[in-house]
Every structure is written in structure tokens, then in C-alpha cells.
Amino acid sequence: DSLSADKAYSSRGNRRALRARRIPHDIPEKDDQKANRTRKGSRGGRPPTFRPQRYRQRNTIERLMNRRKQFRAVATRYDKLACRYRATVQIADILIWLRAKPDRPKP
Template identity: 50%
Template sequence: MPTAAAARGPWSHPGTAGGLHQFRTVLEKIRVPRPGAGRPRKKPDSVAADKGYSNHPRRDYPQRRGIRHTIPEKTDSQVARLREGSRGGRPPSFDEERYKKRNTVERAINKLKNSRAVATRYDKRGYVFLGTVAAASLIIWLRS
């Protein structure tokens, strides 16, 4: 009898399945304000992610929505693709300069997590946590 994890499909690890759902949720909630009047755009120009997001569904989703993505290919995926030869397809596009800018975001999140309340998320409600993140951001800004 198949387990519940096996019933979910080839991405049977719960963290992977939840990660894909959260990835979609985050991309769907993005609102990019316009410089002037008008509704905010619902999709960013591009998305940068680490190798953990390099599987096929996570690459497909932004591509279907017309969002450029910069996600490095895992070494084992690259080896498997090259082993297939011409049937393995082209390597996914990767903009190395754009990926380097991702480090700025990672460092900002690291600074936010220096605040104990942000790192442990004591707040139960989202709007309270958002206030905690805003206060921590203000402290970081004032110290710099």
C-alpha cells in the first residue's frame, strides 16, 4: 500500500512539496508599485533563487508566468542532462551578474535575523510580526 508521501508524486519529500507551494504563494502575492498612477504590477521582472529551487516545477512556474529566473543548475542535474546527450536539452539560462546581486538580499535577511524576535518569530499574528520586522529594519537603518 503506497504511503501518503508516495501518493504526492515524484516530489515526495514533504519539505519539497511545501516549498513549491510557498514559492508559488510568494510569487502570487508580489505587488510591484508603479512610478505614478496605476495598479501595481503582479509580477516582478525577474526572480533569483539558490540551487534548492532548481527542480523542474520551480523553474517552470515563473517561466509560464513570463518571469525571468536566475536559478543555478545542480551539479547532479547537469551531469544527468549531459549524459543524455542531445536528448538532454539545452542548459537552463543563468545570468551570473544578476545572481551575484542576490547576496545583498541574503545579507539583509541575515541582519534582520540578528534580532531575536525576528529570528524566533514569537509573534502569533502576521501583522504583529510585520511590525517586528519593521522595527528591526529601522534599528538596522539607524545604526548604519
Template identity: 55%
Template sequence: MVITGGHRNDGALLAAVLADIRVPRLTAGRPRTRPDAVVADKAYSARAYRRALHARGIKAVIPEKSDSIAARRRRGSRGGRPPGLDVAAYRGRNVVERHFALTKQWRGLATRYDKLAVTYRAAVVLAACITWSRI
């Protein structure tokens, strides 16, 4: 988890987030550092995000924005091929969205009263642990 200032662009820290990924193995061994796919919403459909994921060999499951679709169609055959979308994998994104909705039930997290990033991150981890223990 990477915590930044509220005014900071998410794309600036994509490399840091990808570097922090650790997917544990079912058997013994070191954790994988490259997931099979990254599922995101339309806000992350920019070419820079897709290129960064492609450079690491990660499948991007991101729908295309409607204005990008229109621009590509306007260009005709010069518009290029649309990026693929695994619809079945994209349906699983609602699990993450529901977790964010649960996290926003904590007033201090939703409004970010904490000034220090360390304190805010600790509150997010605490909320995740309490949510996980209720399952």
C-alpha cells in the same frame, strides 16, 4: 511570509508563497501579484520549481546544479538545452542572504524556540522591523 514545520519540504508550499506575493505599484492601483523574476540558489533548480514559475510567467533566475549539468552533457544532444541564467540579477541574491545572516543573530529565531508558528512569525516580523528601522 509562510512559516512551516522544520521537517516540511519547501517545494510543497511554493504555490502558497507565490499566491501571497504582493508587489506595490509606484502609482495608484492594486498591487501586482506576479514579480518579474524569482532569484534562488541551486537547491531550487529542480524542474518542478521551474515549471511552477514558468506557468505563472515568472522568470527563474536559478543556477543549475553541477550534477545536473554533468547528466545533461552525458546524454549529449538528447540532454536538452540548459536553462538560462541572468548573472547580473543573480548577483543581487547576496542582499537576501545578508538579511538571513542578520536574522540568525537573534538566538530565538536561529534555534526556533517558539513552538507555535504564529509566535515565530511575529518574532521574524519584529526582527525585520527593528533591522529596517536601523537603516
């Protein structure tokens, strides 16, 4: 497991906090940060590790979360108990899955 985030979260402090907790992360480096690092030369340090394949996979999760937000009960969390909210999310996921599933097989 790893954390994937946008360039907005690529600050040194965020990366340092993730490293301190030993959380692997895939955060692209901002262009200005990259330019500053290369301008400093060897004093700029190593470039942060970045795996573009893992970063692209986060799009799938983002689309799922956006589909979940279409359900009012999931987006606003009307349920007080966590177990009921989890059940609501599971029902929403089932409905999303049923909508995505084709009705007839393709030839």
C-alpha cells in the same frame, strides 16, 4: 522581479512549476544535471537560462535577512497580528540602518 535560489532547488519539477506560473528565475544548474544534459546531446534540451549578475545580488538580501534574525521578536514572531509584526520588522530595519550608518563623515 524574479526568484533566485540555490542549486538545491534546480530540479526539473521546480523549474517546470515556475515556468507554469510565468515566474522568471535564476537558479544555477547542478554539475551532474549539466553533465547529463550535455551527454544526451541535442536530446538533452536547451540549458536553463541563468543570469549570474542577478544571482549575485541575492547575497544582499540574504545578509539583510540574517541581520533581521538577530532580533528575537523578528526571528520568533511573538506578535499575533500581522500589522504589529510588520512594525517590528520596520523597527529592526531602522536599527540596522542606523548601525550601518557612519557617525562621522569620511574625509
